[in-house]
Structure formats: structure tokens, C-alpha cells
Amino acid sequence: MAMHFIFSDEAVLLFDFWSVHSPAGMALSVLVVLLMAVLYEGIKVGKAKLLHHTLMNLPTATSQQLILETDQDSAGTGSDSSPVSSTNLRWFLCHFGQSLVHVIQVVIGYFMMLAVMSYNIWIFLGVVLGSAVGYYLAYPLLRLV
Numbered sequence: 001m002a003m004h005f006i007f008s009d010e011a012v013l014l015f016d017f018w019s020v021h022s023p024a025g026m027a028l029s030v031l032v033v034l035l036m037a038v039l040y041e042g043i044k045v046g047k048a049k050l051l052h053h054t055l056m057n058l059p060t061a062t063s064q065q066l067i068l069e070t071d072q073d074s075a076g077t078g079s080d081s082s083p084v085s086s087t088n089l090r091w092f093l094c095h096f097g098q099s100l101v102h103v104i105q106v107v108i109g110y111f112m113m114l115a116v117m118s119y120n121i122w123i124f125l126g127v128v129l130g131s132a133v134g135y136y137l138a139y140p141l142l143r144l145v
Contacts, residue, residue, distance in 0.1 A: 004119060005119050005121045007121050008120060008122075009022060009023045009025070009026040011026070011029070011118045011120045011123065012118065013033075013115050014111060014115060026120075029123065029126075030122050030123060031126070033115050033123055033126040033127055033130065034126040034127070034130035035130065036108060036111060036115075037112055037127050037130025037133075037134055038131075038133055038134035038137070038138075040105065040108045040109060040131070040134060041130075041131060041135050041137075041139075042134060042137075043104060043108065044138070045139060045141050047098065047101045047102065049141070049142070050094065050098050051098060053094060054091065054094035054095060054098060112127050
């Protein structure tokens, strides 16, 4: 395996079964890696939006106090579910979702890194171009938060 960038239409990417031996196979592999980089940038934006949503749902001291006062006032109505526990459950679910999205982002990031470590210039350019396209397409969505 070469330890420098090479222009070649042959490479083994990530797994033994992803072995490229033709220009058409290399073009398809570059497209797959490009789309993976676009997905990576989209996941970063989705993670930021999920973080914003989680922070907006965090109960503050005054909102918890208001919820507790409301809960005490309605204690005689026979309400079984506490608003505090439902708020905590919502926060936990948002945090759990964030953790899953983070794991997916890390896995895709390592896959892209390993693909670049094939030292094939076409794969490297696919990752760079995919990252640029993903950033260009995804980051304007942050304004909609």
C-alpha cells in the first residue's frame, strides 16, 4: 500500500468486498464517499438543531416552581401524571436522541477518514467536495432554528 497520494482507478476501501478495479467503479466509489460526506455535514446540522430543541425544553427553576405550584393546586383533581416527570422524560428522550445522532456522526466520520487513508486522490477529492457541498446545503438550515 502506497503511503502517498496516488492517481489510480484501483483501491480497497473500508472493507475487503469494496475493492475497486475500474474507472467506473472508482467513479461510483467517489460518488458514495461524496454522499457520505454530505450526510456527515447534514448530521452535524441536525445535531445542532436537536441541541437547540433540547435546551429550549430544559426546565428552568422558575418553570419548575410554576409547575410544582400548579401541581399542588390540582392535587385534589386526581391527576396521576406529574408535569415535572413528563418534562424530565422529554429532556431524557431528547438527550438520548442526541447521543444516538452523535454515535452515527462519529461512525461516518471514521469511515470517511479510513477512506481517505487509502491514499487515493480521487477518494480524497470526493470527501473534500462532499464536505463542501454538504456544508453549503446544510448550514443555511440553521437559520430556521
